[in-house]
Amino acid sequence: MARESWASRAGFILAAVGSAIGLGNIWRFPWMTAENGGSAFLLVYLLIVLGVGVPGLLAAFVIGRRSNRNPVGAFKSLAGSRVWTALGALCVVTSIMLMSFYSVVAGWILRYFLESATGAYFATPEAHFAAISYGAEAFGYQFAVLAATALIVTAGIRRGIEATTKVMMPGIAVLLVGLAVWATQQPGAAQGYEFYLGFDGAYLAANFLSVLGSAAGQALFTLSIGSGTMITYASYVDDDRSLPLDASAIAVLNLGIGIVAGLVVFPLLFSFAAGPTEGGPGALFVGIAGAFASLPGGRLLGAVFFLVVLLAALTSLISMLEIPVSFLVDEFDLERSTATRGLFVLVTLTGGVNAFSPAVFTLFADHLVDLFLVLGLTGFMLYTAWVLGPAAIDEYRNGAGPISRPLAIPWRYAIGTLFPTFLLFTFYADVTALLGLSVGTGLLAVAALLTLVAFVLVARRSVSENRPHSSDNAD
Template sequence: MKQNKENANPGSGKGERFSSSGFILAAIGSAVGLGNMWKFPYITGQNGGAAFFLLFIICLIIVGLPVLMAELAIGRGGRGNASTSFFKIGGNRTFGRLGLLSVIAPTLILSFYSIVAGWTLHYAVQTFSGKLFTGGDFSEQFNDFTSGYMSIVWTFVVMVCTCAVIIKGVSSGIEKFNKILIPGMLILLIVLMIRALTLPGAGEGASFFLRPDFSKLSAEAALVALGHAFFSLSLGMGTMITYGSYVERKQSLGAATFAIGGGDLLYAFIAGLIIFPTTFSFGIDAGQGPGLVFVALPAAFSAMPFGSLFGGLFFVLLAIAALTSTVSLLEVPVAFTMERWGWSRKKAACILAALIFVLSIPSLLSLGLVPELKIANKGFFDFMDFVASNILLPLGGLIVTIFVGYFWKNVAEEVGLKSAWFRIWLFMLRYVAPILIALIFLYSSGLLKL
């Protein structure tokens, strides 16, 4: 029987490849997730607005982009999954085993990220239908939903949609999916930004986001900005290594790195120009935490002319951002199992999607139905988030910087940078990024107190 191109071993170099534009859009889709629209606004609000945003940009340049290029280079150089690419490049089995962390991390992340993605789909439906605005207490509505059985149903819907895209393969699935959704997301961003900037009192919110007050910065704010710059690019979780393995040789990794970083930054910038004018216009505290999106903003939409329309568009935007990320997260373990055990793409996607959905059940239950479901005094949802985001991702990033900076002898040929730029990039990977990532790890894991 003739083997389907999509089922070819991705590490063999015979699997399908992204087109240049498809790769950029898919990588931007992976990087641009819920964190930019959900987490970025409230941590910016908590840490002084514009000054924090500038700090985030600096951190993105000095840590995010160098590590991003390193991950893409590992993937393309090794033409394998997030684990075997290390061994194929350097012949060092230790790094291949350590690379397993970059397969485990996205698997764990998807088990709770899919839950939040399900919330966005539910809220999009509820907002467009007007049902979200029938009650007055949005906090109670959110708690009732997240602690009920419908949250499980929406998580299942997310995993089915994600699996369906992955089954289609690299070019026919992931690339086409992102070529439709990423431009659509940009259109929604612009529409919502215009609406937000034309609200009464929106200028004060825009000023908060665009005029820096450096007196509000602190050492803790610097570490928060550093951590978000690292995580917002999907680093340390194997997605960029996996996507890098599907990149054509003619693709400039330098240009791709700046395009992905620029796309991530543009999304965060426009998100700020949506969130802050809206919150200031309706007297909402932009730094109130995770409840900003699912509790405070619905209250703003309910008081806004055509609130059901703009609220619905907002949650559709969130859902698109979430789904482009869930696709990249599932592709990592799927690529691993296809190469490691020779599974077909369909078999790998279906089995892993089912297993990850089952893994999400304890997290779902811990949010309300079984609140006593805890590990180390943390709810199961929070525990999974803590282990994956605060331990596995920084460790994955450290492994990348150490491997590329000190063990990969022919890295210059793969990245294709001019000598001066290459020396700067290698210096950042060897001496700057590892220290800063170690600080991220110490701070996010609670070992470093400020």
């Protein structure tokens, strides 16, 4: 079966940015920022996106383009090792886990978009959200969003994903900028900007580990790295594209959209809600709904806002579904339509559990996904550095410009040592916090270093065991 490719560089970048932006920047980012000290979280998040996210994106791009396969097929064909193939399988599991709770939130957004016409959520925003967030009605809206996602993915890379995101992404950007300009005129705008942009060093010093873990998870969530999305998307990229340029463009655009989303949400939360920490996962719906209820033309503004968020949610769901779809198409030679239908049924079932259970939803959205993404990206980096090795440098340099080409070797060793150590440190910090344990930074650092050494030994052993096969793929 002939494999598709992107029709243009712009199509690939917009699809990747659409995957990265999604609800991570508009729904989850304000929630995480509010719960982690506002500006303190923002600073750490920005540093991780640029310092770790871009090199991580490059590792995923190299694996994807080198193999021209889905995550499972990529590790199987390039390494020939069961250990690394299991990492590809983890990507498929993570993507299904992501869709299972993500589609619930997308269903909320679809409902609020439709209800903006009547102002159904205006009178008592908090009570309204509590009444509709879980249960049979939430499942119904979730089903509708998943059905729309499946239709787009069934159409394929060019006619479905690329064509859709080329329309959606400019629309999201234009509408968000317009809302940000409007938000400057609201009564609590100055207070919102202070919370969001005014650096709070004292909070960061007192809560460093918790902020670090949350910021790392959020960075990986918004960039769609660690789940295999970017491996899958890069598998459709031609050899003459500059991977460093594309990774940098995606990260910068993602940051820009995320920052603008904060410039919309926080002024409104301070203007019309009890504060930025109110509502948890429902903060966007409770606080923003209050804003629209008290404004002239609130129904129209509400419809525009939730349309933006709905489009962003769809672009991310599309990328998540493409991971297991490409796996079934590549590895089992299924028709794309057949694979998509089967996965639609599966995610409808797993997502339904999240739609009916707040406890399961919170476990997925606030804890498990972050941990899985950190482990996934750590594996991508170590695999690229120590298994692909020189082949990774060759792939990095294909299509790269004169500025980025000399950075190939430093990049390889950084993703093989420094960045995985950092990610493992945040992983252990998150796990200990989840378990309610108090562990010093020194012990966390030792655990991260020992785990890194173990990972590297496994990587080197897999190379020696499969040297003839790996050598063939490196040519």
